[in-house]
Amino acid sequence: MKEELYELLLRLADDHLILGHRVSEWCGHAPTLEEDLALPNIALDLIGQARSLYTYAGEVEGKGRDEDQLAYLRLERDYRNLLLVERPNGDFAHTILRQLYFSVFMQAWWREAVKSTDETLAAIAAKAVKETVYHVRHAAEWTIRLGDGTAESARRMADAVEALDRYTGEMFASDAVTDALAEAGIAPDPASLKAEWDRVIAEVFAEAMLEMPDAQTYQQTGGRQGKHGEEMGFLLADLQYMQRAYPGMTW
Amino acid sequence: MTNTTPLWEVFIRPRNGLAHRHCGSLHAADAEMALQAARDVYTRRGEGTSIWVVPSAEITASDPKDKDALFEPTADKIYRHPTFYDIPDEVGHM
Numbered sequence: 212m213k214e215e216l217y218e219l220l221l222r223l224a225d226d227h228l229i230l231g232h233r234v235s236e237w238c239g240h241a242p243t244l245e246e247d248l249a250l251p252n253i254a255l256d257l258i259g260q261a262r263s264l265y266t267y268a269g270e271v272e273g274k275g276r277d278e279d280q281l282a283y284l285r286l287e288r289d290y291r292n293l294l295l296v297e298r299p300n301g302d303f304a305h306t307i308l309r310q311l312y313f314s315v316f317m318q319a320w321w322r323e324a325v326k327s328t329d330e331t332l333a334a335i336a337a338k339a340v341k342e343t344v345y346h347v348r349h350a351a352e353w354t355i356r357l358g359d360g361t362a363e364s365a366r367r368m369a370d371a372v373e374a375l376d377r378y379t380g381e382m383f384a385s386d387a388v389t390d391a392l393a394e395a396g397i398a399p400d401p402a403s404l405k406a407e408w409d410r411v412i413a414e415v416f417a418e419a420m421l422e423m424p425d426a427q428t429y430q431q432t433g434g435r436q437g438k439h440g441e442e443m444g445f446l447l448a449d450l451q452y453m454q455r456a457y458p459g460m461t462w
Numbered sequence: 463m464t465n466t467t468p469l470w471e472v473f474i475r476p477r478n479g480l481a482h483r484h485c486g487s488l489h490a491a492d493a494e495m496a497l498q499a500a501r502d503v504y505t506r507r508g509e510g511t512s513i514w515v516v517p518s519a520e521i522t523a524s525d526p527k528d529k530d531a532l533f534e535p536t537a538d539k540i541y542r543h544p545t546f547y548d549i550p551d552e553v554g555h556m
Binding site: 348361 | 466467488489490491492494495498499501502503506
């Protein structure tokens, strides 16, 4: 079970680190001062969650790797994050929708994980769930304002739905790792969270006057196996630069 | 910008028992968004336990030109200050 738990923690940690990095790219570039503080707030929550998960992953792995080594010193194919979280920021609508999709998923995930038979994971979940509730609120309120806003904001929101829908299926994919952990009561089966995710997204979309995407859309996967999009390399170059240039550097 | 996101005044209560204090302003589309923005802009370092937001346009302010008429007349009424009697020690801090 140790191997499965390590794999799961790495997946989750990578999701949070990569999305945290993406959201942090808005720092100094957000459309308003208010959002220039709100988005980095969210990025810092995500990176904080990633740190707890990496630290615990390193302990479970038992090879003496710490959070920095796991976050900064792996190669692209070793990253296990969802394709959704590595998608470029695009415009504000893309960023908000990406956050909504992921945070609604994680809100359901953390709420189940609070009951985990693994005490450390349950403790990480208890802290993360409060932060995630706010992320959902922030993203949902913006989705509603933009979707039901001006002609331009509605068009941009609809474009974001069109662009990102194909990356949502990967969140709910089960495999041997998630099956074993669900069986042991350590982590929720992602497939079991789909109905709740669908319900929340449908509610937000209805209020936002957004059309629900076609349920038959082809779903792109591969992130969990380390197969990433071409933008991932550029992201990692940015993210890992300091540790690559000055190995072992601390501050 | 200001058409879709008017100005709001933000009041934060730092602790239970204290009053909400004005701490700044921000732009937001509506009350709900103003609350969220106030949380993100003004409570980053644990400053608050409660937030009020008020549309700036709803605040009626005194005119600085009326300053003399409004506030000068109290200057010679020092008997309104509680400085003409002794407070017994047992009362403690007031």
